[in-house]
Amino acid sequence: MTEKVDYLLTGGTVVTMNSEYDLFAGGAVAVRDNEIVAVGTAEDLAARFEAAETIDCTNMAVMPGLVNAHTHVPMTLLRGLNDDLRLDVWLGYLMPLEREFVTPDFVRLGTQVACAEMIRSGVTTFADMYYFEEVIAETTAEIGMRALLGQTVLVFPAPDAETYEDALVLCRRFIEKWNGHALIQPAVSPHAWYTATSELLRACADLARAFNVPIHTHISETALEVQNCRKQHNMPVVPWNARHGLLETRLLAAHCVHLDRGELYDLKKAGAGIAHCPTSNLKLASGAAQVSQMVEMGLKVGIGTDGPASNNDLDMFEEMRLAALLAKTVSNDPTVLPARRALELATIGGARAVHMADITGSLEPGKRADIAIVEMTGLHNWPHFHNNPDAVYSRLVYAAKSTDVIHVMCNGRFLMRDKALLTVNEDEIKKEATAVAADIDAFVLRRESSPYNKLVLLAGVQRQESFEVQVKVPLESDEAVLAVLADGKLEITKQSHYKQYDHYFLFEGDDPDASRLRYREDEFVDESDKVYQARSRLTLLGEVHEQEYPNAVMLSRSRYLAPTEQSLRFYREYFAPAQEIEVHKDRHRWRIVYKETDFAVNLDKVVKPALPGHFLEIKSRTWSRSDAERKAALITELLKLFGVEPAAAVPKEYIQLAMSHLEEN
Numbered sequence: 001m002t003e004k005v006d007y008l009l010t011g012g013t014v015v016t017m018n019s020e021y022d023l024f025a026g027g028a029v030a031v032r033d034n035e036i037v038a039v040g041t042a043e044d045l046a047a048r049f050e051a052a053e054t055i056d057c058t059n060m061a062v063m064p065g066l067v068n069a070h071t072h073v074p075m076t077l078l079r080g081l082n083d084d085l086r087l088d089v090w091l092g093y094l095m096p097l098e099r100e101f102v103t104p105d106f107v108r109l110g111t112q113v114a115c116a117e118m119i120r121s122g123v124t125t126f127a128d129m130y131y132f133e134e135v136i137a138e139t140t141a142e143i144g145m146r147a148l149l150g151q152t153v154l155v156f157p158a159p160d161a162e163t164y165e166d167a168l169v170l171c172r173r174f175i176e177k178w179n180g181h182a183l184i185q186p187a188v189s190p191h192a193w194y195t196a197t198s199e200l201l202r203a204c205a206d207l208a209r210a211f212n213v214p215i216h217t218h219i220s221e222t223a224l225e226v227q228n229c230r231k232q233h234n235m236p237v238v239p240w241n242a243r244h245g246l247l248e249t250r251l252l253a254a255h256c257v258h259l260d261r262g263e264l265y266d267l268k269k270a271g272a273g274i275a276h277c278p279t280s281n282l283k284l285a286s287g288a289a290q291v292s293q294m295v296e297m298g299l300k301v302g303i304g305t306d307g308p309a310s311n312n313d314l315d316m317f318e319e320m321r322l323a324a325l326l327a328k329t330v331s332n333d334p335t336v337l338p339a340r341r342a343l344e345l346a347t348i349g350g351a352r353a354v355h356m357a358d359i360t361g362s363l364e365p366g367k368r369a370d371i372a373i374v375e376m377t378g379l380h381n382w383p384h385f386h387n388n389p390d391a392v393y394s395r396l397v398y399a400a401k402s403t404d405v406i407h408v409m410c411n412g413r414f415l416m417r418d419k420a421l422l423t424v425n426e427d428e429i430k431k432e433a434t435a436v437a438a439d440i441d442a443f444v445l446r447r448e449s450s451p452y453n454k455l456v457l458l459a460g461v462q463r464q465e466s467f468e469v470q471v472k473v474p475l476e477s478d479e480a481v482l483a484v485l486a487d488g489k490l491e492i493t494k495q496s497h498y499k500q501y502d503h504y505f506l507f508e509g510d511d512p513d514a515s516r517l518r519y520r521e522d523e524f525v526d527e528s529d530k531v532y533q534a535r536s537r538l539t540l541l542g543e544v545h546e547q548e549y550p551n552a553v554m555l556s557r558s559r560y561l562a563p564t565e566q567s568l569r570f571y572r573e574y575f576a577p578a579q580e581i582e583v584h585k586d587r588h589r590w591r592i593v594y595k596e597t598d599f600a601v602n603l604d605k606v607v608k609p610a611l612p613g614h615f616l617e618i619k620s621r622t623w624s625r626s627d628a629e630r631k632a633a634l635i636t637e638l639l640k641l642f643g644v645e646p647a648a649a650v651p652k653e654y655i656q657l658a659m660s661h662l663e664e665n
């Protein structure tokens with residue numbers, strides 16, 4: 001009596017990657033609906049099953065579909081746009097471009113391109129993190145791949161969310177809609193601790209726990225990141241994430257290049273997955289993760305390509321080979337991460353890392369039919385030896401190429417047959433991608449002459465999107481304010497006196513986000529007016545205020561900050577501004593804490609151009625809309641406390657006051 005199945009894949013070498021590493025030369029796999037029904041020898045399965053379709057896999061390896069444990073799929077449309085740059089410069093270049101171009105349509109097309117490429121290289125499951133993850137989910141499900149998809153949550157405005165509160169709302173909706181889907185596992189993706197606040201990280205962990213969904217984040221990609229975390233928080237990155245509850249979720253941590261043993265132990269205890277991204281780490285010179293140590297300790301390690309803008313492809317064959325080679329070189333030991341282990345990391349290891357090992361990653365009865373079939377007769381993979389059956393692993397890892405993948409099945413459905421994609425129209429998406437690339441080319445060329453781009457090209461630009469709520473009030477005399485500061489009612493944490501020399505370069509052009517570049521020198525002076533410290537920096541400023549609150553409290557944003565390594569003359573010549581305006585101030589600054597909130601209080605005398613009286617400024621950094629509203633209200637209270645009428649405030653920057661003064665005189 002034979003059992004009916006949909007497919008019998010027969011005659012190939014079946015590489016199961018089960019816990020016994022069972023191999024069947026001349027083996028077969030039986031598939032019914034979306035499941036693997038049986039794995040064994042061709043004769044055995046032929047006797048047991050009657051298949052609607054039998055597929056001859058002679059001279060092929062039949063293996064689990066590969067798992068790409070970390071990527072950003074829509075970035076296929078940014079592939080090769082800007083290479084060989086430092087990570088911060090690269091991000092400075094890329095992020096404005098993403099804000100301009102990343103729309104649901106962009107994300108859909110980018111996902112189609114990525115899925116097509118991944119299917120061609122034998123991938124059936126991937127873990128993603130990007131914007132508009134909802135669209136990525138729809139597209140991936142349509143194409144028929146399996147994925148863990150993380151909706152990004154950032155403190156900065158993102159293409160799909162102005163604030164992180166908005167991103168959290170998006171993320172919750174995304175989870176509610178997709179949780180329980182046959183192919184898609186929604187997840188929460190705080191991009192990284194350094195693009196997050198404490199509240200943001202905690203909110204992400206709470207959301208993930210509430211729905212029991214994974215968190216997909218970047219951890220310890222560069223040494224600088226770890227250094228900064230230690231400096232800012234007195235601890236490395238894993239404990240900082242742990243403190244905010246991330247280790248109490250099903251965590252997928254990408255990169256993990258610079259971890260100490262204690263951190264590895266904590267990740268193991270938390271059952272976290274690690275996505276090792278060798279190409280990206282090499283290309284960006286981030287370093288090499290201690291993969292062999294992680295594997296020895298029993299951590300759940302998978303392999304990821306990272307986004308195609310930092311790789312630049314999604315080829316998992318290349319990635320697993322590189323993982324093996326890099327581990328050997330790093331440990332100075334060729335026996336480390338042998339071929340079978342490398343294939344394990346790219347299959348069942350990756351499935352464990354993305355928390356899907358119960359359904360995919362190996363060829364076993366009861367698991368989903370996620371299968372890649374690889375031709376093994378290419379000249380580059382010839383001849384074969386038969387003295388050791390394990391040779392199939394080295395053939396797959398060290399010699400096979402992604403172009404050898406001939407059939408791919410995911411969830412029991414063929415996505416590629418005889419190298420023809422069945423669920424994506426490759427010609428169509430290539431044509432569409434060409435059009436997007438042309439638009440991006442035009443945009444980049446247009447910006448070539450902008451101060452922003454020049455600032456980026458100068459190198460060393462730090463992306464710093466900093467938001468500030470502030471108020472400015474002209475005063476006839478500073479005595480009343482000084483008296484309040486002296487009476488001890490306010491908690492003063494720091495006091496300084498400095499002279500501030502600002503040169504504003506003004507540009508003509510249609511980018512209000514990058515219309516002014518400020519070269520600022522601060523000279524700190526002691527009681528006897530002697531300079532004891534000086535500093536200078538460049539800041540690119542927008543012309544418009546983000547928002548105004550009652551009583552002329554403004555929300556302003558400075559976009560990019562760069563250290564100054566050159567002279568003022570150099571910058572003047574380099575940027576060739578349309579106009580230059582100088583503002584000199586004598587500034588007394590107090591850092592105060594009011595209602596548990598930090599504020600800077602400035603008493604300024606504008607010396608050039610000579611403006612009458614003094615100005616009182618109250619400022620505070622902010623990251624979110626609700627926080628900005630709260631601080632705006634506190635600022636109004638502070639003004640009253642200083643005996644200043646809030647209605648007297650002027651919603652203007654010093655550059656504007658200077659410009660109108662110059663016009664009047």
Ligand SMILES: [Zn+2]
Pocket residue numbers: 070071072218254306307
């Ligand atoms: Zn990444």
